[in-house]
Amino acid sequence: MTGVTQLDLRLAPMAGVTNAPFRLIARECGAGLLTSEEIDAKALVEDNAKTRALALHLPEEKPLAMQLLGADPDVLAEAARRLEADGADRIDLNMGCPVAKIVAKGQGAALMRDPLGTAMIFRTMRKAIQVPFTIKIRGGWDDRTLNAVEIARIAESEGVDGITVHPRTRSQQFTGQAPWDVIRTVVDAVRIPVVGNGDVASHDDARAMTEATGCAAVMIGRAALGRPWIFAGSDVAREDRARIIRRHVQLIEDLLPARLALTQVAKHLAWYSTGLPGAARMRPALFHARDAEEALSIFWSVW
Ligand SMILES: Cc1cc2nc3c(=O)[nH]c(=O)nc-3n(C[C@H](O)[C@H](O)[C@H](O)COP(=O)(O)O)c2cc1C
Structure with missing residues (x-):
């Protein structure tokens, strides 16, 4: 070995993008764990046909995490149970979606503002399923409430198995450079694996993030759009x-x-x-x- 550590590169969930075909392509290019786009827990439980189509996945995608969006612990738990029964290898909870009509319902990034309610969600979902249960969080809701560490500690104490951190706050949307130091503070605060995410556009970036933060794996989103071969270790002809x-x-x-x-x-x-x-x-x-x-x-x- 030359001392180059093997990078664990994963495809980030992206609504309207990371459906089965794109996930499969990312896997064939070398991506590790795949994650579905966000799936509305309530619509899934109500057996909405479009949501059922969104939840479609293939055996070749394994290992695959299915990501849920919601705020009601019982509905999220029931949706998680169904996805597990349908073959999901992990269930991930979306705590980052910034869309106004989603946060208005207390879902996505709004969960960052409600540590107590979120603890109840973690507990209920954790009890509902056998497969690993992970969460994807932001740095916080806004610059005055940078509480990724608080949420991460609560998650760990409620039995959550892993955390992905996209360190921007909800109010930062996609502006500025993602503040990777927030990932480091979460890595230092918990013992469960932390996956880093945000502005990784190459293997060199992924290596730099891993070195700077100590994260266990790196998730790549926008840089994989039109470039799924980013997951391959070398140039693709x-x-x-x-x-x-x-x-x-x-x-x-x-x-x-x-x-x-x-x-x-x-x-x-x-x-x-x-x-x-x-x-x-x-x-x-x-x-x-x-x-x-x-x-x-x-x-x-x-x-
Ligand atoms: C079009 C689009 C859709 C997204 N949808 C989701 C989603 O469904 N669930 C989620 O957790 N994050 C979602 N995200 C956020 C990404 O997973 C990721 O955290 C963010 O893009 C930062 O990573 P990047 O700099 O590598 O793109 C979305 C991002 C984009 C650009």
């Missing part, structure tokens, strides 16, 4: 990237309902075209394509 793109489009067509598939194809091809000459001019046509085949031929024209 152009023809291999083309093969990955073709396979991704095929998986979308095979696995997603028709009403979603074409938008997903266009969206991902737009990301895959980032930085290519002519990409900006090509994109509107991509979103007007009548089918995946047409979208692909528009895409290859700038590839």
Whole structure:
């Protein structure tokens, strides 16, 4: 060995993006544990058809965490039970979603503001399932309430098995550099594994985050959009990237309902075209394509 430590790189959950096809592609490129996009616990328990489709996953994705969004402990526990019965290897609780209509319901990042209520959620969910139960938190709600450490300690004492930290506060949204020192303070405060997340765009960044924070693994979100080969340890040749793109489009067509598939194809091809000459001019046509085949031929024209 050359002393280079093996990095545990994971795909971050992203609503509208990290569905089964994209997760599978990330895995094939080398991603470790995968996580579903956020799944509304109440809609799942009510057997909503669209939510059921969102929860679709494949045996090849294992190990796979399914992420829940909610605020009612009993509903979250029931949703967790169902996902476990359906084969989830872990259940993750979303404590970071900043969307106004979500936090207005006390869900996502709003849980950071309610340590007592959150403790009850942890306890109820932990009791409901056998598989590991993890949470994904922010640095806090805003700069005056940086309470990631408080939440992490409560989580540990309630039997939560791991914590992912995206250190921005809810009010920071995506502005500024993610303050990695917050990840370090959580790592130092608990004994359960802490996964670092935020602004990692390369293996060098992931290594730097690991060294700076002592995190057990690194989660990559936006930098994987149009670049799932970021998970591979080495450069990926152009023809291999083309093969990955073709396979991704095929998986979308095979696995997603028709009403979603074409938008997903266009969206991902737009990301895959980032930085290519002519990409900006090509994109509107991509979103007007009548089918995946047409979208692909528009895409290859700038590839
Ligand atoms: C389009 C989009 C959707 C997201 N959806 C979720 C989600 O469903 N659940 C979640 O915990 N985080 C979600 N996030 C946050 C990411 O998981 C991650 O914490 C954030 O993007 C910071 O990591 P990055 O700098 O590597 O992108 C989302 C982010 C983006 C850009």
